[in-house]
Amino acid sequence: MDVFTLTVVNAFIAVVVTAVLAFQNKAERQFRYQRYFMLAALCTLLNAIFSMIHYVGEPLPYWLSPALTNTLSVGAHIALAAGIHRHLQLSGKRIWLLLVFLAIYILHFTDFALSHVANRMLIAIPTVILLNFWCMQMLWQHRRNEHGKVYLAFIATFAFNIMQFSLRSAYMALEHYQLLQTQHSAVIYSIGFFSLTAFAILIFGCIIMLSHSQQQQALLKLSERDPLTGLLNRRSLELRLAGELNRAARTQTPVSLLLMDIDHFKQVNDTLGHAAGDLAIKHIADLTTELSRDYDVIFRFGGEEFLICLPNTEPETAKQIANRIRQTIEQHPLLTPAPLSLTVSIGVASSKHAIDWQDLLQHADEALYQAKHLGRNCVQSYN
The missing domain is CATH 3.30.70.270 (Reverse transcriptase/Diguanylate cyclase domain)
Structure with a gap:
């Protein structure tokens, strides 16, 4: 499967998930963390749209591709981290995550980023890996609550993403410094994009599972709680x-x-x-x-x-x-x-x-x- 096809698949996944989360948010407005997950889906969708335009041969300015597309990829992970932080009702401001998004975009205009594509990846990928580790740490501390099984699924998905990004970064660094030469670069890059597609499917599947689990818990509490006092009935x-x-x-x-x-x-x-x-x-x-x-x-x-x-x-x-x-x-x-x-x-x-x-x-x-x-x-x- 070529990179363009995988990009189209990513766009389709993002559209479906955005629509599902929008309907859920309308029906269950108390789950406000879902808005961050919707933002993650929108970042994925915009990234896929700009990437498709690029792959069909339409010229795009540097500020749009790769600067904005790379930043949107990081932005999706920032939105996921913010959604998990909000869902777990942890203390601390989330506004600094927006500053991280802006910093990543600005760094794409430095001489270091402009000189080579590998350097741009060295800006984005470590940030994504750190965000994934933070998400895993937040979820691991709450793994024993009623949504624990869903949290473990999230953790496994983030671990998969860290592994694929780490391997891809290592390969790109070795190739950039001519320490590794292979005739299968195109295949390896396709596998990397397929891994991103797999991560998108898995993470949005976890998001749907979390929404379903919360709805079940809410119904269970309604059935076993006295509405006047909040005590067990x-x-x-x-x-x-x-x-x-x-x-x-x-x-x-x-x-x-x-x-x-x-x-x-x-x-x-x-x-x-x-x-x-x-x-x-x-x-x-x-x-x-x-x-x-x-x-x-x-x-x-x-x-x-x-x-x-x-x-x-x-x-x-x-x-x-x-x-x-x-x-x-x-x-x-x-x-x-x-x-x-x-x-x-x-x-x-x-x-x-x-x-x-x-x-x-x-x-x-x-x-x-x-x-x-x-x-x-x-x-x-x-x-």
Whole structure:
């Protein structure tokens, strides 16, 4: 396959990816990092268009080809790095990447770049390799999150790109300094362009995979989260509790549950309305989240009921945590036009007395019933 055909293929890939990302960006505007990936596709498209004009024999000024085409090739990698940086929500300004783009273009007008094509490659290729290494480093640090498999695919693709650019640069340097002579230069250059096409296919495939993975995660969070409080809902309870009990059985550590109910919540709805009731529920959820540890799991169990799973927590420690939550809620009224004092009753149960998660939940429910029977605004452990 000749270089012109490969350039046409690159242009087609860039058009398709730009269109797909534009449709996705319109449908999912919260994924703003995709705009950088669209910019990468546009850089690839413009590079391919100018290259096709050059290969059909139309004369182009130096500032357009090779100066701008080489810079657009680097620009595509800059946009990819900026998109990954934005997606991972890392700190730091991305404006300096634009300065790198401008610097690469300006360097093409130095005597060093004007003297030989190999020198122009020595300006562009090391920059691309450094950008690829930076992308790999960013992705590697986040490989354990929910998109980890997609990140590993990105890393493998960037590693392939580094390898092909390094080999091509080494060959060009050896050829330039007449340390290597071969009759297959045209074939080798075609293989280099094919590698660029393969990289374009792989990297844009990874971009589509990332968008799909994020959409799946967003749908999953919508299905398992309570829209009012953002807490896990009852639908996700069985899987989470069963997982915690299984882990506790393997590690021989206790799991405790706190089942919490807002006292006299019906009166809040009846006297102040359901809007105030929603504010009360969210107020309780926010306070409970602030007081919980990073590894605790909180559910909105029912209308005004909350369930808190405390991994690796002894019954006495769980009771102390429950009392701290109860006291904090009592001491922090909801700031409506008239401060609304709220209290909660909490039942505590431990896996030491339970066979499975249903038993544990039943024990917590019985302890909560005892707490209500004793006058509410108290903590009761299961006996």
